[in-house]
Structures are given as structure tokens and as C-alpha cells.
Amino acid sequence: MATNFYRVKEAFYTLQGEGAQAGRAAVFCRFSKCNLWNGREESRSTAVCQFCDTDFIGTDGNNGGEYSKQALVELVSNLWPGKSKGANIQGKPYVVCTGGEPLLQLDAALINAFHDAGFEVAVETNGTLPLPQGIDWVCLSPKADAELAFIRCDELKLVYPQLLAMPERFEHIEADHYYLQPMADYQPVVLASDKLEGAKEGLSGSNTQKALSYCLKHPKWKLSLQTHKMIGIE
Ligand SMILES: C[S@@+](CC[C@H](N)C(=O)[O-])C[C@H]1O[C@@H](n2cnc3c(N)ncnc32)[C@H](O)[C@@H]1O
Numbered sequence: 001m002a003t004n005f006y007r008v009k010e011a012f013y014t015l016q017g018e019g020a021q022a023g024r025a026a027v028f029c030r031f032s033k034c035n036l037w038n039g040r041e042e043s044r045s046t047a048v049c050q051f052c053d054t055d056f057i058g059t060d061g062n063n064g065g066e067y068s069k070q071a072l073v074e075l076v077s078n079l080w081p082g083k084s085k086g087a088n089i090q091g092k093p094y095v096v097c098t099g100g101e102p103l104l105q106l107d108a109a110l111i112n113a114f115h116d117a118g119f120e121v122a123v124e125t126n127g128t129l130p131l132p133q134g135i136d137w138v139c140l141s142p143k144a145d146a147e148l149a150f151i152r153c154d155e156l157k158l159v160y161p162q163l164l165a166m167p168e169r170f171e172h173i174e175a176d177h178y179y180l181q182p183m184a185d186y187q188p189v190v191l192a193s194d195k196l197e198g199a200k201e202g203l204s205g206s207n208t209q210k211a212l213s214y215c216l217k218h219p220k221w222k223l224s225l226q227t228h229k230m231i232g233i234e
């Protein structure tokens with residue numbers, strides 16, 4: 001029987017920094033690879049998604065590697081405080097599957113195994129791939145004109161502004177929360193170039209101003225700030 005391995009860039013314990021669950025302790029499991037960008041700087045300008053702030057290539061990060069289902073659940077469990085020792089820590093164990101694009105790898109078998117280990121399972125996804133059964137919290141973050149594979153989620157978290165993905169395009173999506181997250185600077189070297197005025201503005205906080213202004217005019221949308229970056233945690 002072929003053994004299925006999950007390729008993980010890194011895994012770490014921190015607070016969810018964004019959206020409706022901001023401030024909640026979570027183990028982040030960052031899967032390698034994305035379907036909207038190969039992760040190499042020289043390909044950024046031709047990718048479908050061009051503003052990514054994350055290194056998701058390979059398995060060389062903290063706790064990165066190729067894991068069987070059982071080994072990955074064990075890794076994540078060991079990162080949750082006290083879990084491996086059976087300590088009575090309050091709060092439901094929570095794992096956020098992100099990437100790269102986690103839905104390239106996350107499947108029902110792994111979700112079930114996380115559940116069996118006592119975890120609530122969240123995903124951060126670009127929404128272009130089918131959603132496996134059983135995820136407890138879906139954060140959908142649509143990209144440019146990439147077609148969506150599903151239109152129901154717990155929170156819609158749109159990076160703003162994106163010329164090809166303005167909020168009006170996503171109002172048909174069923175969500176409990178609608179967030180705009182200001183596009184942050186992603187690469188100082190590129191930002192130093194004169195070409196990327198829009199991206200440079202992210203540095204001066206003007207994307208935050210734009211998102212704020214949109215939210216004030218359209219109260220359906222709330223502002224999501226990347227709080228982990230503000231306080232300097234992962
Ligand atoms: C790195 S992505 C990984 C998950 C998935 N591929 C996705 O795009 O949703 C995690 C979250 O960070 C957001 N993000 C990526 N680059 C960003 C940037 N430069 N500024 C603000 N948010 C960003 C994404 O939109 C997504 O909500």
C-alpha cells in the first residue's frame with residue numbers, strides 16, 4: 001500500500017493574528033507549495049497571486065519535514081501546551097492549516113485524525129480547490145480573478161486593495177464574517193523599485209487607510225489587521 005506523506009514547511013505554536021479568531025492560541029501547520037504562485041521571487045510578477053508575504057517552499061522551516069498522518073498529528077499535539085503530558089490545560093486545542101495552499105494536501109483522513117486527537121481544525125485557503133469534509137473553521141481569502149471552488153465559509157478575508165478582486169465581487173459569498181485585510185509589504189527589495197507604487201503604499205500604511213475607509217462606507221465589512229506582525233510574533 002502506498003504511504004501518503006504530507007509536506008510541511010513549518011509548524012509552530014502562536015496566537016492567530018488575523019480575522020475573527022484573532023488572539024486565540026493555535027498550532028499553525030504550514031503546508032508546502034501553492035497553486036497560485038511557485039514561491040520564487042523571479043516568478044512573482046507573472047503569478048496569479050502576486051502579493052504573498054510567506055515563504056512556503058520546501059520543508060526547511062521550524063519543525064518542517066515530510067510526515068505521515070500519524071507523525072503529523074503527533075507533531076501538532078506535541079506543540080499544544082501540556083497535551084502530550086495529559087495536563088488539564090483549558091481551551092480547546094486548535095490547529096490552523098495554512099501554507100502555501102493547504103487544500104493541495106489537507107484531506108478528510110488528516111482532519112479526522114486531528115479530531116481524534118482532540119483538535120478543532122481551521123483552514124486558511126485561497127478557495128480554488130474543493131473543500132474536504134469536516135473542517136471546523138474555514139477562512140476563505142480569494143485572489144485576483146482565480147475561480148472559486150466553493151462559496152460558503154465562516155469568514156471571508158479579502159486582502160485589500162486587489163485590482164482584480166474588489167469587495168463587490170464577493171458579496172454573494174455566504175459568510176458569517178466579511179473582513180478586509182490591508183495588503184502588507186512583502187519584499188523590501190521589490191518595494192524599493194519605482195514600479196510598484198501600490199505595494200510601496202502598503203509600507204506607509206495607506207492600504208490600511210484605504211481598507212478603513214471602505215469599511216466605514218460599507219459596514220458589512222470589518223477590518224482585519226495582522227496583529228502578530230504588530231507584536232513581533234510568528
Ligand atoms: C499566506 S496565506 C496561506 C493560505 C492560502 N494560500 C490563502 O491565500 O488564503 C495566509 C493569509 O495571508 C494573507 N496574505 C498573504 N499575503 C498578504 C499580504 N501581503 N498582506 C496581507 N495579507 C496577506 C492571505 O490572503 C491569507 O489570508
Ligand SMILES: Nc1nc2[nH]cc(C(=O)O)c2c(=O)[nH]1
Nearest residue numbers: 015016017018098124228234
Ligand atoms: N500569528 C499568525 N497568524 C496568522 N494568521 C494567518 C497566518 C498565515 O500565514 O496563514 C498567520 C501567521 O503566519 N501567523
Ligand code: SF4
Nearest residue numbers: 034037049052100126
Ligand atoms: S494563494 Fe496564499 S500562499 Fe498562495 S501565493 Fe497567494 S497568499 Fe501566498
Ligand SMILES: [Mg+2]
Nearest residue numbers: 053054098234
Ligand atoms: Mg502569515
